[in-house]
Amino acid sequence: MAQQVRGVIAPGKGEPVRIETITIPDPGPGEAVVQVQACGVCHTDLHYREGGINDEFPFLLGHEAAGIVESVGAGVTEVAPGDFVILNWRAVCGQCRACTRGRPWYCFNTHNAERKMTLADGTELSPALGIGAFADKTLVAAGQCTKVDPAASPAAAGLLGCGVMAGIGAAINTGNVGRGDSVAVIGCGGVGSAAVLGARLAGAAKIIAIDLDERKLAAASGLGATHTVNAKDTDVAEAVQKLTGGFGADVVIEAVGRPETYKQAFYARDLAGTVVLVGVPTPEMKLELPLLDVFGRGGSLKSSWYGDCLPSRDFPMLIDLYLQGRLDLDAFVSETIPLDGVEAAFEKMHHGDVLRSVVVL
Template identity: 80%
Template structure:
């Protein structure tokens, strides 16, 4: 058992606080990881605002990299000293998706069985089953993916959520291919990841769409060939069509997750094109459209879960590409902050001043 500092959200909408948390020794199938870096993701803010569930108090943080400190009984392939990126979808290997050879859709993902607690014994709900705004965290061993230990923790830890979601939305879900045209609506961390993924896949034209000129400039840095400021055009759909010979893009990725942006994605794709929804809607959002348009346009309408990634396959590959200079993960790290800077980072996220603030330990 260890006493460490961690960032906790005690109640809906209240500022987070740094406090003492208790991390138990790992049980069967579990691991304790000494966290080196953890990105501040919008999902953490969703937890604080009660947008995920009401199981307060939450131990926030989930985009993390660190070193395994100890492992529990029955853990194989993972040892103390291993440098790992944490993931929130540890596949089970036994559900119907895994047995059909589609483990990236695993319907029975694992988290640690034991609970981390406050000093008074109050159980904590770790964000996405990780809880890495803490000096150490307890996870299921399957949530640890070994990667090149010489990689920069602040950069590769971002593969734990947003950047992987974006890259995977393009490569895994959207199946972007060489010579394709791609449009990405919303160019924050996830959208910029989608731009980077489309570039890795060999897309010939990558159109970034956002209302913030700073985000459009960031997207150009990740490989966007064109930028559309949604505030400055009469119609986003027409703007995308104008950049694709009037046809629309082969793949359009909605990294915002609102009915308005999804409709733009739907109508901005070419006939038989693909729409990928990777932005997360809220439960009350509704969509109403003519059913005939779904039939007459053909193609694929997909939702991307975590970029449909398989951590054991995708994390080491992307880290290798990063180490080779072919994927600029460093560019996602806007600032490095201390543990007590998380609340301030939430404010910067709201104002669009950062792609990612990263807590360093």
């Protein structure tokens, strides 16, 4: 039977978010209703509010979430009512050319719930990244639910649903950081700081955190950075080369998503090194590089989609590391807030005051 719950809605481009009553339908085949326990406030939610993703308003915001499966539709076998799950926005299909070649983390046919959540008047909502978890409950495809150990804190676990996984995965999965490598991370917000943590997990010997904000550099140091560079008054490529014997880093992770910082990453890497772009550019941005430099320096230029993660593989492993005390997810939770605190959290995020504000329900 359909339920009515609270949800945070972005009604129109640039308008402040507000709490509305939303209707959650019963789950259809392959779907699940999840009682949300916690959901991080991510830059992507702000992009939705500003119309930077698309114009399919109104949006039901929120996607970095963990909670309890309440009910499932026909044919669902991967999760059951009562399971503690992290929500993800790339439910793999298992049948596309990437999946059938054994590369499901590149799935080209990810899917979401087909039934629609609505406002009380019947207006259909567009859930952020197919999730919409700034709500007491949400409807998702069952494949968007990954069962993990319920001993984990929902506020920390939910962050694997987007930003933290993107950063850790950029280092471990996309960048293939190995023991003894040197790594530079440009941009130390939530994703970049997670990339620092991922590089440490992978055994990097030198991890150079780069940002304009000393607060973020201090946080990156706490997560495993061995050196910091304030880019405000320093040539980034020169600084990284100086810290790596004049060569450059083996892996440089660009977590900003701007042409200027991508060029810094390109020239801060060693010959035959790897650049990983995990920061998300805007549509109008263009990159210009001498083609001879691209050829002559060799190596790899990669883009990291969601940290090239496979939720069913990576989420349980990372939660196990968290529960063993080897992965400090709690360090990313700057504050916990109620459902009506999202608009204020956007402002704090804009000013760089937090790594993550987390809505706790």
